[in-house]
Amino acid sequence: xxxxxxxxxxxxxxxxxxxxxxxxxxxxxxxxxxxxxxxxxxxxxxxxxxxxxxxxxxxxxxxxxxxxxxxxxxxxxxxxxxxxxxxxxxxxxxxxxxxxxxxxxxxxxxxxxxxxxxxxxxxxxxxxxxxxxxxxxxxxxxxxxxxxxxxxxxxxxxxxxxxxxxxxxxxxxxxxxxxxxxxxxxxxxxxxxxxxxxxxxxxxxxxxxxxxxxxxxxxxxxxxxxxxxxxxxxxxxxxxxxxxxxxxxxxxxxxxxxxxxxxxxxxxxxxxxxxxxxxxxxxxxxxxxxxxxxxxxxxxxxxxxxxxxxxxxxxxxxxxxxxxxxxxxxxxxxxxxxxxxxxxxxxxxxxxxxxxxxxxxxxxxxxxxxxxxxxxxxxxxxxxxxxxxxxxxxxxxxxxxxxxxxxxxxxxxxxxxxxx
RNA sequence: GUGGUCGUAGCUCAAUGGUAGAGCUCCAGUUUGUGGUACUGGCUGUUGCGGGUUCGAGUCCCGUCGACCACCCCA
Numbered sequence: 334x335x336x337x338x339x340x341x342x343x344x345x346x347x348x349x350x351x352x353x354x355x356x357x358x359x360x361x362x363x364x365x366x367x368x369x370x371x372x373x374x375x376x377x378x379x380x381x382x383x384x385x386x387x388x389x390x391x392x393x394x395x396x397x398x399x400x401x402x403x404x405x406x407x408x409x410x411x412x413x414x415x416x417x418x419x420x421x422x423x424x425x426x427x428x429x430x431x432x433x434x435x436x437x438x439x440x441x442x443x444x445x446x447x448x449x450x451x452x453x454x455x456x457x458x459x460x461x462x463x464x465x466x467x468x469x470x471x472x473x474x475x476x477x478x479x480x481x482x483x484x485x486x487x488x489x490x491x492x493x494x495x496x497x498x499x500x501x502x503x504x505x506x507x508x509x510x511x512x513x514x515x516x517x518x519x520x521x522x523x524x525x526x527x528x529x530x531x532x533x534x535x536x537x538x539x540x541x542x543x544x545x546x547x548x549x550x551x552x553x554x555x556x557x558x559x560x561x562x563x564x565x566x567x568x569x570x571x572x573x574x575x576x577x578x579x580x581x582x583x584x585x586x587x588x589x590x591x592x593x594x595x596x597x598x599x600x601x602x603x604x605x606x607x608x609x610x611x612x613x614x615x616x617x618x619x620x621x622x623x624x625x626x627x628x629x630x631x632x633x634x635x636x637x638x639x640x641x642x643x644x645x646x647x648x649x650x651x652x653x654x655x656x657x658x659x660x661x662x663x664x665x666x667x668x669x670x671x672x673x674x675x676x677x678x679x680x681x682x683x684x685x686x687x688x689x690x691x692x693x694x695x696x697x698x699x700x701x702x703x704x705x706x707x708x709x710x711x712x713x714x715x716x717x718x719x720x721x722x723x724x725x726x727x728x729x730x731x732x733x734x735x736x737x738x739x740x741x742x743x744x745x746x747x748x749x750x751x752x753x
Numbered sequence: 754g755u756g757g758u759c760g761u762a763g764c765u766c767a768a769u770g771g772u773a774g775a776g777c778u779c780c781a782g783u784u785u786g787u788g789g790u791a792c793u794g795g796c797u798g799u800u801g802c803g804g805g806u807u808c809g810a811g812u813c814c815c816g817u818c819g820a821c822c823a824c825c826c827c828a
Binding site: 335338381390391393394410411412413414439441443444445446447449582583584586602603606630663665666695696697698699700701702703704705711713715716722724726729731 | 754786787788789818819820821822823825826827828
């Protein structure tokens, strides 16, 4: 029986990939002074119904059910409502701005395809309580450095920067109400993919045409971008960012800067996306908390595809992997198994990944196993105890030493001991 | 939810409608306390599943499930 559609089994190799991705996310976020938080996997269904209309896509795609206490519950499809709930509950305890990130699994019941599964890991980072362009730049810079952290460069990805407020101002100047604005933004999102005639049909009633939208987008870089771009320039990260007003993001709640990260080859869907949402926390918390915020999410699925397809990033991932076994203890004489076990314990206490044969086996076979596990060193324990042999497999160099000298010879993991 | 393409061993793939195979992986060996090569042997399939056509179906037809792609959407 296979895993459910859209859900993944994680064999050791898959776990290693996942750990590499989430480990890199954490390391880079911490470099930026972000602290990690998390919430429950299961939330009240009400949390998601609250600010969404009946029939909204996000509600349709919810994994929801009644629990044994007859509560309506749902597996979390995103982090923002949980974050807003947590912030509203204890906001006073935290110094502003709050720089929080999380690495969590999310669930959406939608048709799976490349880059989209029903359970996935997502990195989320938010700066809460700071509305300045410096905060916008900090978030974009973090997104850029996450990508750089995986070994990607400007030839692999681009951050497309836009501004929802510039759009709203433009639409207000054309006399669009909220419903019309939503229709226009939906069309702007598709302007590169859908036929102009079709879009014009959809724009009927808004007083705007595709040509109007193109004109606005061609207008380029609104004044609001200047301080954000300047801050990125100062960091030396400006070249990773392209102002592009055709990015609008699907969500209604964005109020300012929005951005998405794309691979340069345009083979994949967006790798990350986010923006400023200065009124969402107030809305989700029923006014209990009123804080400006900006954040973004980056999923593991599309990112994983891009790592696989990018030789530099893939090589970096492989280089980061540590073999399951670094030191293999060969039991050359079963009469000395007890002594061998003591040696195993010594190297493990030192921190070396150590393995050995659980059952009697010929020495040749044990060396084969050491090779197969990727061990760097073999320690041979046999009849000559307390003398033992330590061997570097790659060079085939071997030395006979007293067992008490082993810790000094091996040293600590992480060091690169030479041959013996 | 809609459409298209495709489902053969753990993996990559063969098999003009006529007895389901190969390579890799995996497991066990190749006599004494030292290796990734080489050699020998072994395991694994209701050909995704269920119907139908046919003397006979991996192959043709229908359905279903799954994968991939596009639409939808992308929190």
